[in-house]
Amino acid sequence: QLQLQESGPGLVKPSETLSLTCTVSGGSIxxxxxxxxxxxxxxxxxxxxxxxxxxxGSTYYNPSLKSRVTISVDTxxxxxxxxxxSVTAADTAVYYCARHDVLVGVSPDYWGQGxxxxxxx
Amino acid sequence: DIVMTxxxxxxxxxxxxxxxxxxxxxxxxxxxxxxxxxxxxxQRPGQPPRLLIYKISNRFxxxxxxxxxxxxxxxxxxxxxxxxxxxxxxxxxxxxxxxTTFGQGTKVEIK
Numbered sequence: 001q002l003q004l005q006e007s008g009p010g011l012v013k014p015s016e017t018l019s020l021t022c023t024v025s026g027g028s029i030x031x032x033x034x035x036x037x038x039x040x041x042x043x044x045x046x047x048x049x050x051x052x053x054x055x056x057g058s059t060y061y062n063p064s065l066k067s068r069v070t071i072s073v074d075t076x077x078x079x080x081x082x083x084x085x086s087v088t089a090a091d092t093a094v095y096y097c098a099r100h101d102v103l104v105g106v107s108p109d110y111w112g113q114g115x116x117x118x119x120x121x
Numbered sequence: 122d123i124v125m126t127x128x129x130x131x132x133x134x135x136x137x138x139x140x141x142x143x144x145x146x147x148x149x150x151x152x153x154x155x156x157x158x159x160x161x162x163x164q165r166p167g168q169p170p171r172l173l174i175y176k177i178s179n180r181f182x183x184x185x186x187x188x189x190x191x192x193x194x195x196x197x198x199x200x201x202x203x204x205x206x207x208x209x210x211x212x213x214x215x216x217x218x219x220x221t222t223f224g225q226g227t228k229v230e231i232k
Contacts, residue, residue, distance in 0.1 A: 046223060047162075107175040
């Protein structure tokens with residue numbers, strides 16, 4: 001059974017860089033059938049796609065966040081990571097990692113449980 | 122950017138009765154490969170979202186057949202034929218034709 005688990009600091013200071021890692025178990029990240037993505041959800045609000053990466057390293061970012069986002073993949077560790085720079089309180093959210101399966105319309109079919117990141121001094 | 126607009130934003134329903142959610146995109150979701158990458162997801166309270174429907178009308182593995190999706194181009198609908206207590210939550214449409222965007226979400230609650 002595929003599992004995804006987010007990890008990283010739960011508290012980040014304003015203007016610093018948020019860094020999260022998603023560890024994939026029960027399956028390989030190096031498959032041509034999947035993209036791997038980050039999605040966030042501010043408290044009490046809706047979902048916002050941050051970006052996705054293919055195992056080859058090709059990346060796709062939300063235009064509204066593109067200047068601050070970097071997503072990378074480490075196939076040797078079966079992990080992919082998110083870096084969001086110059087954070088403000090507006091970046092406080094639950095951050096989810098997810099698998100996007102090409103065979104189901106590039107839809108996110110497996111999700112991590114999410115990790116709350118608070119931006120505060 | 123493709124904007125996804127859902128209506129209604131809140132839907133109180135009676136158990137056993139049908140429910141319907143609409144989703145409209147700001148431009149056609151037909152991809153150059155001929156597919157329409159429109160999905161529906163359910164988020165129960167305190168849980169991550171769960172995929173229900175992909176490519177307009179295909180139920181994902183394990184999804185009950187009371188959920189159905191329809192539509193084309195820019196207008197799409199999710200229907201629940203008979204709402205059950207476990208269907209309470211927020212429903213999102215999502216497009217993956219051009220990058221990815223979500224609708225605002227529709228809260229389904231029991232009257």
